[in-house]
Amino acid sequence: MQRGVVSDGERLRALAARTEVFLLDMDGTVYVGDRPIGEMKGTLAAVRAGGRRIVYCTNNSSRSAASYEQKLRALGLFDARDTVFTSGMAAIGLLRERYAGKSVYLVGTDALKAEFMAAGVPLAETEEGAEVAVLGYDTSLTYEKLVRINRMLVQGKPYIATHADDVCPAEGVYPPDVGSFIQLLKRSSGREPDVICGKPHTVMGRMLTAALGVPADRVTMVGDRPYTDIRFGNNNGFSTLLVLSGETRAEQVPRLPASDTPTAVAESLNDLAAYL
Ligand SMILES: [Mg+2]
Missing domain, CATH: 3.40.50.1000 (HAD superfamily/HAD-like)
Structure with missing residues (x-):
């Protein structure tokens, strides 16, 4: 090359x-x-x-592929033969490959949860009984979710991040993205993701x-x-x-x-x- x-x-x-x-x-x-x-x-x-x-x-794993497709179509940039691939989809592929059938505690938006469920990934409501922790770009992040995923990390459960950008491009000041969440969880659990997908x-x-x-x-x-x-x-x-x-x-x-x-x-x- x-x-x-x-x-x-x-x-x-x-x-x-x-x-x-x-x-x-x-x-x-x-x-x-x-x-x-x-x-x-x-x-x-x-x-x-x-x-x-x-x-x-x-x-950006906060939005579904379908929502990007919609935006691209509205701008005249999407054709029927085109596709969208997100870091969330890469995480789904990894789960299928390494953790097929294992229940996942997902820190993510409703759009990301819907994508995981549509792909047949078993999602756990809470961290109890969940076997794999997945951290996505959760724009609906709460303290409770941080507490729950932190428990899994301290217990040594497999830990996957959809991606690791520190901030997300946006109008004005860029808001914190998964990379910033990773740093917070590193301080609380001592863990870094086992795999970063994006x-x-x-x-x-x-x-x-x-x-x-x-x-x-x-x-x-x-x-x-x-x-x-x-x-x-x-x-x-x-x-x-x-x-x-x-x-x-x-x-x-x-x-x-x-x-x-x-x-x-x-x-x-x-x-x-x-x-x-
Ligand atoms: Mg760019």
Whole structure:
């Protein structure tokens, strides 16, 4: 795989030529807030026209895949062949693989609980009798839930986190995300998660490539955050495209560590359209 920062067309051309599946981050990559970035609708149509697949890939486990699909559709960025994959879905895949049939105490939103139940994961009402603890981005988090999951961690039960972002991108001040909850529980229980599923970790990459039936070297991850999106691609053997339409500025690119250095850089995903 090519490495190093080159924003010239040859890198984008080569990347487009070998890619069968584009994994797309959302905020900062295809839209900012509620606005698609530039001519994104046309760019994505060109991606699909070449027979390539689009999978939207997010760490946010507070919302269901269906709610993201709805938002993307409203912005004109979702086609019937596209799919959404969340860190919550990666956690479901991991539970099936390692803890099939075990009862789970899930700290998560009602949307995440509904996804787990629809996938056949047995959810326990409380920590009593639960065999596996799963920590999601619970925007309805309560002290009682913290007490309950903390008990399981102290008892040494398997501990899975959907992802580990410290904060969640939002208008104004970014609110605390799972990474911040992890730090709190580390102080109270002494434990860190046994497995973290989302970007930049390999569980999500493994679940995605298995679900897509495509080799890793035919996959390109596109995102605006080097330490989650790009590191995720690099950790999983995907090509990576860093877009400067979100939280990374051009002057930061030369200083990125090797783990977060992309295959190619573009002002936005729209730059790819000319090479598809
Ligand atoms: Mg982003």
